[in-house]
């Protein structure tokens with residue numbers, strides 16, 4: 001029996017797109033993980049629709065599709081086309097789990113929650129011809145002895161970096177209003193046994209990798225144990241972490257010593273009021289500069305993430321954020337327009353306040369305004385976003401930040417040039433328009 005697992009495309013976003021040469025950023029683990037828990041009697045193929053056209057005449061018995069909110073129009077189109085050919089379609093993922101009824105207009109069945117718990121039951125039912133409309137994971141899955149994702153099913157040539165990605169933990173101990181992590185993975189922060197993680201890394205064909213975890217230091221004791229085991233492997237890696245990393249000198253030192261070369265940190269806002277309102281008050285805006293200094297002193301590059309359009313933001317937020325990035329010598333930064341993803345507190349609040357103005361999921365890629373902000377117009381928010389992105393990645397500003405230290409400069413410049421490519425796709429607005 002043939003199972004075709006499809007990653008749809010996001011038509012409009014700046015993130016996760018395929019380059020002109022058909023290359024993707026890094027490996028997403030969701031479909032390789034599903035493939036790994038699929039019984040051996042199935043012939044499994046993974047198709048990345050971002051890079052390859054979908055063949056609707058292909059001989060397949062079942063199609064599985066997952067994707068982020070912005071991928072949904074593409075996901076639904078693919079599902080509709082297969083179903084028109086009489087092929088059954090099952091869908092899952094964060095968006096589908098939040099909007100199962102919507103997904104069921106396009107799919108024969110949906111998976112709600114973590115697929116590991118119900119996938120095999122869904123396949124058994126499919127074989128018997130009794131596949132249900134929905135399979136709900138009633139609890140969170142155990143992270144012991146997790147299946148190793150079937151990376152062998154991916155076309156490795158289509159990834160720019162070539163490095164592997166893996167997961168050591170799931171969830172986040174925090175619960176920021178706009179984030180889907182806690183609404184999907186629950187409040188419980190779960191960890192894989194360190195020996196399982198190390199075994200998976202030892203099987204890699206390269207010494208560099210990325211932990212896709214939402215917060216690799218979510219449980220500091222576990223993180224320290226993991227980092228200690230990484231030291232003898234002489235690897236280099238990066239991950240996402242909360243800024244609490246900087247508060248624990250031992251953790252920070254082990255992060256660096258174990259090969260942690262860069263860290264994605266969600267600073268989100270320089271306004272403490274914003275942080276508190278979104279339940280991220282433990283991020284202390286006042287302490288950001290000190291934290292950045294400490295992380296840099298440990299030899300770790302910082303990729304900061306900032307969100308615009310929060311209720312306390314007015315149009316000065318763009319220039320203030322840009323100045324902060326330049327002043328702190330932040331190695332790179334990602335910018336996002338606040339986006340009310342279904343399933344989040346932000347979605348519920350904005351919905352209740354009647355402030356969601358666009359429900360085209362294709363625009364939910366954090367680069368387009370889909371809601372009515374409080375402190376500025378939608379145009380000011382959209383243009384400010386373009387402005388800060390373009391200005392952060394001018395050659396002059398890239399060099400200013402990258403020259404902060406000779407150590408790792410090649411890596412930093414490469415990283416910045418990657419972001420610059422995204423920035424160049426955005427309209428250019430003169431600096432004075434934001435001051």
Ligand code: SF4
Nearest residue numbers: 172174175176179214
């Ligand atoms: S700290 Fe990051 S991953 Fe955790 S809930 Fe907040 S935004 Fe999400």
